[in-house]
Structures are given as C-alpha cells and as structure tokens.
Amino acid sequence: MMAREVQILHPRPSSIVAALYTLRDLGVDVVIMHGPSGCCFKHARLLEEDGVRTLTTALDEAGFVFGGQEQLTRLLRRATELFDPKLIGVVGTCSSMIIGEDLHQAVVDADVDVPVLEVEVHAGYRDNTKGVIITLEAALEKGIIDRVEFERQRFLLKKATEVERLHGAASSEYLAPERGDLKYRAAERLLDLIKEGKRGINVLNAKKETAYMFADINAAVAEVAKARGAEVATLANLDEEKGLAKVRKDAKNILQGLEERGVEVDRIIGGLDEYPIAGDEVARWLTGHEGYDFAVITGVPHAIPIDALKGMEIFSITNGPRQVRPLRELGHQHVMVEIDLHPKTMGVSTIVESEFGATLRGLNEVG
Structure with missing residues (x-):
C-alpha cells in the first residue's frame, strides 16, 4: 500500500516569490510582475530594499477578462526609459497565467535593447522551489548561467524539498506557529x-x-x-x-x-x-x-x-x-x-x- 502524501493545511511559500528572489540573485535590476497590484506586495517591497526596482502591470477586472498584454509591452518600454536596467525580469502571476497571457510576445513587441528573462510562473505549485527552477531555466536560455550551474541548482532544490518534507514546515499536515523558548x-x-x-x-x-x-x-x-x-x-x-x-x-x-x-x-x-x-x-x-x-x-x-x-x-x-x-x-x-x-x-x-x-x-x- 502506498503511503499517503501529506496534505499541507498551513500557509507555505509561493513559487512566485521564489522566482522574484532568484531573479534578484541573478543580478536582475528591474522586475515587472504581470498581475494585480497587490500580488506578492510584501515581498515586492522587500526586493526594493535590495535595490531591485519592482513594478506591476496592475491588472484589474477588465484585464482579467480582456488581457493586459499591451500594458506589459508599454511598461517594459517605460521601465527601460526610467531605470536604464542591465537585465529585466518579467514574472507571471496566477491571474495572468490563468488567462493565458503571452509574456514572450509582449517582450518581442516591446523590442527593448536589454535582455529580458521571461518567467511564466504561478502560485499553484506544491513546492515553491518550482518557481526557482522556472527562473533558472529562463536564465540558462539567455546564457546568464551555464548548464553546470543550472544542474547544481536543481540538485540543491531537490535536496531542499526533501529536507522540508522530512523535518521541516512541510513535514506535517498542520503546524501551529510557535515562538520557541525564552x-x-x-x-x-x-x-x-x-x-x-x-x-x-x-x-x-x-x-x-x-x-x-x-x-x-x-x-x-x-x-x-x-x-x-x-x-x-x-x-x-x-x-x-x-x-x-x-x-x-x-x-x-x-x-x-x-x-x-x-x-x-x-x-x-x-x-x-x-x-x-x-x-x-x-x-x-x-x-x-x-x-x-x-x-x-x-x-x-x-x-x-x-x-x-x-x-x-x-x-x-x-x-x-x-x-x-x-x-x-x-x-x-x-x-x-x-x-x-x-x-x-x-x-x-x-x-x-x-x-x-x-x-x-x-x-x-x-x-
């Protein structure tokens, strides 16, 4: 009989957030989130503390229905004008991925003279490490990292997931937050x-x-x-x-x-x-x-x-x-x-x- 996979009922880190931090570690200086203005608000603000300009297309109800690809194209051009970045990251969100927004086409239409990493990610993955892998795949494709580093990172992410499932915050169905000892x-x-x-x-x-x-x-x-x-x-x-x-x-x-x-x-x-x-x-x-x-x-x-x-x-x-x-x-x-x-x-x-x-x-x- 196969062991039942643990269903996690307490909040867990998001793949979108993991993608944002990975872009920062790769040296991206401007990140554009294609989604609602409040998506990952806290972490987006924290990224600014690390010197990463974090912008949003601020999709609203109309955008959820008709799409916001043109908004993304315009924002890519404007971000390039404002900040003169060396490397840009464009990150999907649950809303933009569900409605099937084409990040790549928006980047092509913008035609900016700076490398752009396209990260088609949402928060629906069980493990937040999936957001890291998707980001690293984009970096590999653009030549930001080589195959050796990509495989090294993928190995470490697998091990990180194992550690969390065995003895970490993903090891139990529900873990109440505690402050620990005095x-x-x-x-x-x-x-x-x-x-x-x-x-x-x-x-x-x-x-x-x-x-x-x-x-x-x-x-x-x-x-x-x-x-x-x-x-x-x-x-x-x-x-x-x-x-x-x-x-x-x-x-x-x-x-x-x-x-x-x-x-x-x-x-x-x-x-x-x-x-x-x-x-x-x-x-x-x-x-x-x-x-x-x-x-x-x-x-x-x-x-x-x-x-x-x-x-x-x-x-x-x-x-x-x-x-x-x-x-x-x-x-x-x-x-x-x-x-x-x-x-x-x-x-x-x-x-x-x-x-x-x-x-x-x-x-x-x-x-």
Missing part, C-alpha cells in the same frame, strides 16, 4: 556550559541573506567562549565560490564581518545556497572530531543529521515559527525563533544584531 533562559544555560569548560560546535547553516543575522549568533558564541577560555569550533556555509552572484557576495561580506570580530571559522561546510546538504559535511567533520558536549546551530538546524549530534545538548535558532515543533520532535532541547529576521536582512551588507546574540553577550557581561 531566549534569556536558553542563553543562561548555554553560558553555564561555556563557564563549565564544556566543548561545543558552533554551526552556521543559513539560507542566503538570512545569514547576515544568524551569523551574529555564531559570532556571539565564539566571542563568549574565547573570553571564557572554552573550546568552541565554528563551522559555516560561507563558501565564497559557490552560488549565484549575490549569494557569493553575501558569503564574502559575512566572512569579512566575522574576521573583523575576531571569529575564526574552523571549517567551511558549503555555500549559502547549499544549506540542504551542508549538514552532511558537518557529520563528516564530526567523525574526526569527537567529544563535543553541546551544539549551537543557526539557520536551518533540521538539515543537520540528528545522529551526528548524538550526546550533545542542542541549541537551535530558526526564523520559522512553524519549525519549532519539528525541531523539538527531532530531539533539539532548546529551540528559539528570531522573529522578523528576513525583513531585517534585506538590503544589508554587514552582519545584523540578533536577539539571541545580544542576550548571550549581555548575560556574559553581568555574570
């Missing part, structure tokens, strides 16, 4: 372990720009351990040579920020887009480095094989309120959530202070 309680316990001279691993396994805040937590752990004379090994998915243009730049910025704080990374475990597989590198590293008492894991803690952490007291920090229960079920004793982390890491180029990092530093100063 940060000062967890920080007190972590500080006690450091004071006692316990040995720990300090793992940054974050997804793309979220690492700008998660890295602050790992920096705080390393700083406090150094001040207390405790042994902590820091591992981070900050390979500067892996990923799309923005991803590589972010890794370089964060590594520089850690270096400026005096934090030494003992092991690079992958790139910022390799979070779904970086846990395997952590497990391999641990086979030759045994005897650790605790682990601090930031970003995507559920991607680290739980068997590799056997015997350790685990402190996990995520930015997903629906990730709290799955992490506890895996056996992570302390689970914290950095609320509103993603908006705070858009448009930044330096490490951003975290609540847990600030709490740990504050407790160390008074105790």
Whole structure:
C-alpha cells in the first residue's frame, strides 16, 4: 500500500516569490510582475530594499477578462526609459497565467535593447522551489548561467524539498506557529556550559541573506567562549565560490564581518545556497572530531543529521515559527525563533544584531 502524501493545511511559500528572489540573485535590476497590484506586495517591497526596482502591470477586472498584454509591452518600454536596467525580469502571476497571457510576445513587441528573462510562473505549485527552477531555466536560455550551474541548482532544490518534507514546515499536515523558548533562559544555560569548560560546535547553516543575522549568533558564541577560555569550533556555509552572484557576495561580506570580530571559522561546510546538504559535511567533520558536549546551530538546524549530534545538548535558532515543533520532535532541547529576521536582512551588507546574540553577550557581561 502506498503511503499517503501529506496534505499541507498551513500557509507555505509561493513559487512566485521564489522566482522574484532568484531573479534578484541573478543580478536582475528591474522586475515587472504581470498581475494585480497587490500580488506578492510584501515581498515586492522587500526586493526594493535590495535595490531591485519592482513594478506591476496592475491588472484589474477588465484585464482579467480582456488581457493586459499591451500594458506589459508599454511598461517594459517605460521601465527601460526610467531605470536604464542591465537585465529585466518579467514574472507571471496566477491571474495572468490563468488567462493565458503571452509574456514572450509582449517582450518581442516591446523590442527593448536589454535582455529580458521571461518567467511564466504561478502560485499553484506544491513546492515553491518550482518557481526557482522556472527562473533558472529562463536564465540558462539567455546564457546568464551555464548548464553546470543550472544542474547544481536543481540538485540543491531537490535536496531542499526533501529536507522540508522530512523535518521541516512541510513535514506535517498542520503546524501551529510557535515562538520557541525564552531566549534569556536558553542563553543562561548555554553560558553555564561555556563557564563549565564544556566543548561545543558552533554551526552556521543559513539560507542566503538570512545569514547576515544568524551569523551574529555564531559570532556571539565564539566571542563568549574565547573570553571564557572554552573550546568552541565554528563551522559555516560561507563558501565564497559557490552560488549565484549575490549569494557569493553575501558569503564574502559575512566572512569579512566575522574576521573583523575576531571569529575564526574552523571549517567551511558549503555555500549559502547549499544549506540542504551542508549538514552532511558537518557529520563528516564530526567523525574526526569527537567529544563535543553541546551544539549551537543557526539557520536551518533540521538539515543537520540528528545522529551526528548524538550526546550533545542542542541549541537551535530558526526564523520559522512553524519549525519549532519539528525541531523539538527531532530531539533539539532548546529551540528559539528570531522573529522578523528576513525583513531585517534585506538590503544589508554587514552582519545584523540578533536577539539571541545580544542576550548571550549581555548575560556574559553581568555574570
């Protein structure tokens, strides 16, 4: 008898949003969404924080019936005049895809002297990673990326989907959002372990720009351990040579920020887009480095094989309120959530202070 596929009843990320962020990572400087003005409003605004001009054809009821291809053509020309972009992305939405709008023909009619990536996407896919793949296919066709990078990205997306279905927010029919443990309680316990001279691993396994805040937590752990004379090994998915243009730049910025704080990374475990597989590198590293008492894991803690952490007291920090229960079920004793982390890491180029990092530093100063 075949296992029943889990039906997800809580909100999940959209393929359209995934396409928007992928266009940003590819270096697109103007994105046109062909749909209603309110589609993906929050994320469109956040993209502006990252320097991506995000426009909309603002389809209305008449557009739903008669189409808005001419509107898209006009907006392509106007966007080119206004912003002088080097690369444009045109993104479909549920409404424009349902009525069968021809994005390609609109681009041909506009005849702008700039490359345009056409992303025919909607939000009806089960996995938001589908939006990334469609965008990368458009980039491959235009020669923005090569076949090797495309296949690498597709492999990582498959692994990311597996991680979420096994132990993430797609692992259960319904997951209620939770705030996790009180940060000062967890920080007190972590500080006690450091004071006692316990040995720990300090793992940054974050997804793309979220690492700008998660890295602050790992920096705080390393700083406090150094001040207390405790042994902590820091591992981070900050390979500067892996990923799309923005991803590589972010890794370089964060590594520089850690270096400026005096934090030494003992092991690079992958790139910022390799979070779904970086846990395997952590497990391999641990086979030759045994005897650790605790682990601090930031970003995507559920991607680290739980068997590799056997015997350790685990402190996990995520930015997903629906990730709290799955992490506890895996056996992570302390689970914290950095609320509103993603908006705070858009448009930044330096490490951003975290609540847990600030709490740990504050407790160390008074105790």
